[in-house]
Amino acid sequence: MNWYGLYTLFGKEVWRFMKVATQTILTPIITVLLYLLVFVSVLEEHVEVYDNISYTAFLISGLIMMSIIQNAFANTSSSLFQSKMMGSLVFMLLPPLSSFEFYLAFIGAAVVRGLIVGLGVWIATLWFLVLPIYNIGILFIFAILGSAILGTLGLIASIWADKWDQISGFQNFIILPLTFLSGVFYRIETLPEFWEKMSYYNPFFYMIDGFRYGFFGVSEISVTISLSIVSIFFVTLTAISLWILHIGYKIRY
Amino acid sequence: MVTAAVSISHIHKHYGSLHALQGIHFDIPKGCFFGLLGPNGAGKSTLINIMAGLVRSTQGSVRIMDHDVRQQWRQARYALGVVPQELAIDPFFTVYEVLRLQSGYFGLGRENKPWIDELLDILNLTDKAHTNLQKLSGGMKRRVLIALALVHKPPVFVLDEPTAGVDVELRKVLWEFTTHLHQKGHTIVLTTHYIEEAERLCEQIAILDEGKLVALDDKAVLLARYPYRLLRLSLLDRNIVLPTSLQDKVHSFLKDELVLRLHREKDHIGSILDALRIANIQFSDLHTEESSLEEVFLSLTHKDKGK
Numbered sequence: 001m002n003w004y005g006l007y008t009l010f011g012k013e014v015w016r017f018m019k020v021a022t023q024t025i026l027t028p029i030i031t032v033l034l035y036l037l038v039f040v041s042v043l044e045e046h047v048e049v050y051d052n053i054s055y056t057a058f059l060i061s062g063l064i065m066m067s068i069i070q071n072a073f074a075n076t077s078s079s080l081f082q083s084k085m086m087g088s089l090v091f092m093l094l095p096p097l098s099s100f101e102f103y104l105a106f107i108g109a110a111v112v113r114g115l116i117v118g119l120g121v122w123i124a125t126l127w128f129l130v131l132p133i134y135n136i137g138i139l140f141i142f143a144i145l146g147s148a149i150l151g152t153l154g155l156i157a158s159i160w161a162d163k164w165d166q167i168s169g170f171q172n173f174i175i176l177p178l179t180f181l182s183g184v185f186y187r188i189e190t191l192p193e194f195w196e197k198m199s200y201y202n203p204f205f206y207m208i209d210g211f212r213y214g215f216f217g218v219s220e221i222s223v224t225i226s227l228s229i230v231s232i233f234f235v236t237l238t239a240i241s242l243w244i245l246h247i248g249y250k251i252r253y
Numbered sequence: 254m255v256t257a258a259v260s261i262s263h264i265h266k267h268y269g270s271l272h273a274l275q276g277i278h279f280d281i282p283k284g285c286f287f288g289l290l291g292p293n294g295a296g297k298s299t300l301i302n303i304m305a306g307l308v309r310s311t312q313g314s315v316r317i318m319d320h321d322v323r324q325q326w327r328q329a330r331y332a333l334g335v336v337p338q339e340l341a342i343d344p345f346f347t348v349y350e351v352l353r354l355q356s357g358y359f360g361l362g363r364e365n366k367p368w369i370d371e372l373l374d375i376l377n378l379t380d381k382a383h384t385n386l387q388k389l390s391g392g393m394k395r396r397v398l399i400a401l402a403l404v405h406k407p408p409v410f411v412l413d414e415p416t417a418g419v420d421v422e423l424r425k426v427l428w429e430f431t432t433h434l435h436q437k438g439h440t441i442v443l444t445t446h447y448i449e450e451a452e453r454l455c456e457q458i459a460i461l462d463e464g465k466l467v468a469l470d471d472k473a474v475l476l477a478r479y480p481y482r483l484l485r486l487s488l489l490d491r492n493i494v495l496p497t498s499l500q501d502k503v504h505s506f507l508k509d510e511l512v513l514r515l516h517r518e519k520d521h522i523g524s525i526l527d528a529l530r531i532a533n534i535q536f537s538d539l540h541t542e543e544s545s546l547e548e549v550f551l552s553l554t555h556k557d558k559g560k
């Protein structure tokens with residue numbers, strides 16, 4: 001392993017988003033607060049979630065996870081796609097870095113960005129209410145796995161895409177619907193039966209549900225099941241992206 | 254004992270239906286200043302990118318300092334520094350920052366700082382060290398690319414058209430710099446479209462054309478293979494009638510400069526001058542030129558006919 005090389009690339013990716021922190025950290029936090037204002041004022045009295053848990057608390061926990069995973073995706077996809085388009089990707093392809101090291105550096109940075117934004121949202125929402133913490137370990141496991149999964153999706157999308165349109169298409173037609181339909185804003189149990197069943201095919205649902213369990217100790221399905229499904233999803237995507245990097249798809253002709 | 258710095262064996266590259274490299278096979282000796290020439294699209298960059306692992310050959314293998322670029326890719330990459338043809342830069346960082354990062358990718362930390370400073374100094378970048386890359390001129394970006402390729406002190410240094418679009422002064426800096434590295438024992442591989450540059454710097458030259466190796470030799474041998482030299486005459490009166498014996502020797506005739514191409518053995522300057530005198534062609538000046546690499550190049554790549 002080229003540990004120092006891996007550490008440098010990881011550091012560079014973190015440094016890159018920190019250099020534009022207004023755009024990569026502050027803006028997403030403000031966006032989430034806007035969601036919160038709108039949804040809480042409209043829905044607080046109308047949506048039933050769990051006994052003893054207010055809709056605001058339910059929503060905030062979901063929004064934290066949503067911001068974590070969206071920013072993890074945004075980090076790898078924009079950074080990698082930009083360097084691919086500008087041609088500066090060659091400077092990461094010429095050194096003795098393996099596909100695995102390359103993968104770890106990018107996903108590591110995506111996780112860090114996800115966690116920073118998530119933490120930021122949590123701090124900002126303290127003003128609304130203080131969430132209970134049932135199990136901090138579970139919170140971190142789901143936050144890390146979720147951001148690693150979305151970071152990996154961002155990596156795959158940016159290697160596959162040839163135009164910015166395709167990246168935003170990936171974001172708007174895959175990531176966004178899957179997030180919105182994952183139970184960030186409601187319990188899937190309250191959906192009509194068809195949509196409830198469909199939600200079980202949405203891997204994002206398990207990330208949100210498991211993460212929320214870390215706050216409240218209650219979830220729609222057993223946390224063991226969601227952890228297993230999220231882990232399988234993570235391992236599968238990691239294998240796919242390592243394979244893509246290994247064969248040099250679209251980056252080493 | 255292995256003497257090749259770069260060993261290229263039977264390389265084929267297909268891009269879809271395009272057979273971009275067709276069985277390229279040659280060695281670049283250690284310590285050599287090597288020129289890789291060829292017209293646009295000949296496959297020079299493709300070959301260099303295969304050496305660097307940026308492109309994968311369809312067939313064949315390449316070894317850098319005896320490390321296979323596919324099997325022992327880590328060692329091969331440590332041994333190689335490449336200045337890519339394209340001017341690509343990362344707009345987020347300053348000159349010094351990218352150099353430090355690049356050095357880190359090669360596993361080198363703070364201990365490499367003196368060398369980075371030295372590179373900045375040699376390449377005249379010291380006062381731009383803390384400037385964002387986006388704010389540099391093209392020539393300065395080119396210098397940064399050169400520094401980036403050298404951060405890990407690779408024994409083999411490859412420059413893909415470093416002097417394209419570069420001003421006279423920077424070109425001189427590059428010539429001196431590469432010569433200096435060569436003297437220190439680095440193997441240098443240079444591609445260029447300025448033939449006189451290759452003629453001046455390189456010890457050995459390979460010429461690629463349409464994916465094939467059309468020549469590979471010491472510069473002197475290559476030059477000698479072309480048995481012609483040029484006789485340049487400045488005419489007093491351009492309205493002349495050339496004797497038939499000279500007509501097939503005309504290389505060019507522009508304004509009042511007549512250039513004749515003479516075979517080293519078959520044509521004697523004395524008899525040519527006699528023929529001119531008999532035809533009453535007067536000239537104010539004359540001089541001869543040995544064949545240049547440019548003519549060798551053109552004759553081998555068959556691109557002289559269209560010109």
Ligand SMILES: Nc1ncnc2c1ncn2[C@@H]1O[C@H](COP(=O)(O)OP(=O)(O)OP(=O)(O)O)[C@@H](O)[C@H]1O
Pocket residue numbers: 253268271273291292293294295296297298299300338
């Ligand atoms: N990624 C690619 N996909 C398809 N064809 C390619 C690709 N890269 C190069 N080629 C083709 O391969 C051939 C060789 O290209 P290459 O860039 O190696 O030439 P070159 O000798 O470096 O030319 P130049 O002097 O213009 O830089 C060209 O016909 C080019 O169009």
Ligand SMILES: [Mg+2]
Pocket residue numbers: 297298299338413
């Ligand atoms: Mg080229």
